[in-house]
Amino acid sequence: MAKKSPSVTYKSTLEKYVKTKTEFRVAEDGVVFLVDELNNLVTRIIEEANTLVAKDERSTLLLEDMKKAADEVLRKGPVSVDELFEKITILPVVELKELSKRVRKKAEEVLEK
Structure with missing residues (x-):
């Protein structure tokens, strides 16, 4: 036992x-x-x-x-997901595109672990 x-x-x-x-x-x-x-x-x-x-x-x-x-x-984390999305919605398209690239890269790194 x-x-x-x-x-x-x-x-x-x-x-x-x-x-x-x-x-x-x-x-x-x-x-x-x-x-x-x-x-x-x-x-x-x-x-x-x-x-x-x-x-x-x-x-x-x-x-x-x-x-x-x-x-x-x-x-x-510094903010909740809801708070984060509120901030994302006001980003200009150029910055949103850059953020998208960084998030995608980070997600790939995290998923590799």
């Missing part, structure tokens, strides 16, 4: 934390959901960081790896 991974946090700890952020009662199944989501999120970040470490042929996960991995997993 496979050994179960430890949780990122205890249910009771997260419940106490949530209670400091809201005046409302917290449903137990909601807390369980958050614990599971945190576990999944941290696991995804660690897996992405592992990829970075392996690519650099290192044996230590560094802060930089964790930050890059978190950015990748959380898809941190």
